[in-house]
Amino acid sequence: MQKTIALVAHDHRKPDLVKWSLAHKAKLSKHKLVATGTTGGILQKALNLDVHCFNSGPLGGDQQIGALIAEQKLDCLVFFWDPLNPAPHDPDVKALLRMCSVWNIPVACNMATADMIVTSPLFVDDTYLREIPNF
Numbered sequence: 001m002q003k004t005i006a007l008v009a010h011d012h013r014k015p016d017l018v019k020w021s022l023a024h025k026a027k028l029s030k031h032k033l034v035a036t037g038t039t040g041g042i043l044q045k046a047l048n049l050d051v052h053c054f055n056s057g058p059l060g061g062d063q064q065i066g067a068l069i070a071e072q073k074l075d076c077l078v079f080f081w082d083p084l085n086p087a088p089h090d091p092d093v094k095a096l097l098r099m100c101s102v103w104n105i106p107v108a109c110n111m112a113t114a115d116m117i118v119t120s121p122l123f124v125d126d127t128y129l130r131e132i133p134n135f
């Protein structure tokens with residue numbers, strides 16, 4: 001089943017996300033990819049795949065991806081956020097990660113976790129149903 005995967009990286013971590021995405025291009029190409037603006041533009045060129053680009057992160061892109069989660073339209077988030085530099089939109093970053101916890105969305109903040117998510121048998125198991133919290 002085709003999933004919707006969001007790909008996001010802060011500037012210092014974009015090279016890691018490009019490297020990771022290239023390594024998993026075959027898997028990613030089977031799914032719908034969405035991204036914040038700058039990340040999406042870079043990935044589209046690097047992967048030569050269609051990536052739906054939302055606004056740039058500081059201009060609301062994180063919030064748009066958060067809205068997808070709230071509408072139950074996102075299956076997975078790969079978000080390489082920068083642990084060493086503050087961002088003007090840190091509250092948006094926190095809100096996006098919070099949405100992942102609220103809605104039980106698999107989220108990877110580094111390459112090792114992202115590797116494990118996309119290579120997990122559950123990732124391609126159409127019978128696996130992510131539990132959706134009932135508040």
Ligand SMILES: O=C(CO)COP(=O)(O)O
Pocket residue numbers: 008009010011035036037038039040055056057058061062093
């Ligand atoms: O800031 C971001 C996520 O918080 C990423 O935004 P860009 O992809 O536009 O750089």
